[in-house]
Structures are given as C-alpha cells and as structure tokens.
Amino acid sequence: MAVDTPLFHVLAVDDSLIDRKLIERLLTSSSFQVTAVDSGTKALELLGLAGHENTNPHHHQHHQESENLKDIPVVIMSSENIPARIDRCLEEGANEFLLKPVRLSDVARLKPHLMRTRSNAQHSAV
Template sequence: MSSSRGGNGCGGEGERQIHVLAVDDSSVDRAMIARILRSSKYRVTTVDSGKKALELLGLEPDVNMIITDYWMPEMTGYELLKRVKESSELREIPVVIMSSENVPNRINRCLAEGAEDFLLKPVRPSDVSRLCSRIR
C-alpha cells in the first residue's frame, strides 16, 4: 500500500483531520466514496439516508463537509442540502452533491441552492483532491 505525500494540502502533518459525512443509500457507492476520502486522509462517517445525516449532524457538529448522493429514498440530496442551508447551526458546512445522472438543470439548481460542487459518479480520486479547497 502506498501513501501519497503532499499535493492535496488537506489533513497533512500537524493539521486537524478533516471530517467528511458521506451520505448515500447505495452500500457500494458509500464504500467507494469512503475509501477514496480515507485514502486522501479524511476522517469519514457514512450514513445511508438524509434523515440519518441530519440526526448525526445534531449529535456531532464537528463535520467539515457533507458529500451526498442526489437520488435517495425518503429525502433526496437536494432536500438535505436545503435543510442544511436553512439551519443556522449547519449552514456553514459545505455540501457537495454527487449523481450518476448528468442533468444540467438539476446541477444548476443544486449549485444555486448553495451546493459547493456537483460530482458525477463514479467519483474519482481527482474529484476528491479538488474538494479540499471547498472546506472552510
């Protein structure tokens, strides 16, 4: 197993570890995004629904970024984004939406609602490296 040094500027020596909440109803996609994020030295918590994400955010406010699938049962990633941005406690957390469907009006709507970025699945390590600049 090789370790990458430098380059991404996130979570390096002496820096706080960045905590990302990954939300996806697909266990395969959840595992893949968690693996990519962890390989970039992020601390990752995964949940399988927007509802569970909001519950976790209520209990653990030290999340630095949320990355969520767009299409999920009960609550879409778009609805999760809106709830986060409407909350005075959570609105500063950057939210990144991911989807396997490239639908320009959906992407634009998410970005207009406050999403930091919109990633197309499958998410690649190069996508994750650009997320570092989005974290406040």
Template sequence: MAEVLLPRKMEIANDPSKFGSPDPLHVLAVDDSHVDRKFIERLLRVSSCKVTVVDSATRALQYLGLGVEEKSVGFEDLKVNLIMTDYSMPGMTGYELLKKIKESSAFRQVPVVIMSSENILPRIDRYIFMIVVVI
C-alpha cells in the first residue's frame, strides 16, 4: 500500500501544541472518479488527516462557500489546509478550480495539488505552464 508523507505530520500528531493547532491537517480532495476518491481518502486518513471528498469542482466551490448557487454552512470558519484535485473532470477542470480558489481572498493561500493520470508529456508541460502563470 502506498503511503502519503506529509511534512512534520508525525510531530504534529505526537505533540500538536508544538505547531499551534491541535487540529489534524484538513484536506479537500476533488475527483470525479469514485475509485480515485476512495483511494485518496484512505491514503490521507492513514496519515491522520481530516479528509473531505467531493466529486466535482463545482461541489468543491460550494463546499468552500465560493459557489454561485449555495453556500457551505459556516464557510467563514472553514479551515482547509490543502486542496487536491484531479485535472480532467467534466464541467470544470482542476485548472479552472485552481483559478477560482486563487481569486478568493479566503482561500488564496491554501496550497492546491493538481493530479492527473494522463501520461502525455506535451499535455503535462502545458498544464504546468498554465498553472505557473496563474500562481
């Protein structure tokens, strides 16, 4: 089984007061694939993370309180430490989600990891270029 290594995670788990917060790292995982969502969720929970999974970029924006239609309950106090998203999703890509998150003053500083199972080098290079331009 794969393991997700997060910086200082064991230290936080053993002595949360060292880092100022007793709360576990909260990761929002976004993927349209049910199998991939479950895999990511399991890996992160093994690493003692709090994990919220959603099946689309639109639902991620709603959860963060950035959606047009409905706001997340209590989103003003929402603490998300990391967002992991698939790049290729129907409706809105991970790149488009990244742009919307970075436009938000509330979540601009939250790191976003974009994942893809694609293995086409020119396409990967284009994704990296687009992401660097946004940030």
C-alpha cells in the first residue's frame, strides 16, 4: 500500500471557483482526496442520490441511499458569520461550520469527524 494514498475523500460544494480551488489545495495538502463541485445538485448526483428515477424505473433504493448519506460528515463553509444561521445548519445535521476564508487550522477540525465516520463503518454491528 502506497504511503501517499489519501485518507479520506471530501466532497466540497461551493459556487465560487476561487473558493473551490482554495479548499482543494488546503485539503489536498492535508492528505485528503477532494472532489469539488459548484452546486448541491451536482453533489447529490456524485453521491448517487439524484436522477435515479429517470434512468431506471426499477431502482427502488432511495431509503437505503438516504441512510448512507447519514454516515457522511457534512461541513458547511460560508463567508457569512451569522450565528443564527450557523446554529440552524448544525441543528439540521451539519457536523462542522467553517468560516471562509478557510485556514489549515480549520481543516484540522474536520479530522475527528472523519475518523469517527470511519470507525462507525467498521463497527456497524453495535
């Protein structure tokens, strides 16, 4: 196994190309594999959660897919420092809220969430 294999794959969603490039660079330097897209719709397509009903009418897997999504840490990045909005995002299931511009110290805060997710996947028999 190669030493430089990325530990985790992060899906970054941002409508700003500059911010997407910035987060890609930050996360890649912290040994994350990054896929950056410009909309939530594209993110869902990548995760295999969108567009199924058109492609295959016999594909009844929506419940299972939404269960899978629960295991993915959701991190919101925004330049708007509005505490009420941040609280609402966290209440609705986001794991972390990073204020832009994102710094390397912020990236370090993501690792515990990702570690937890990986250990949950291994011990799902609980």
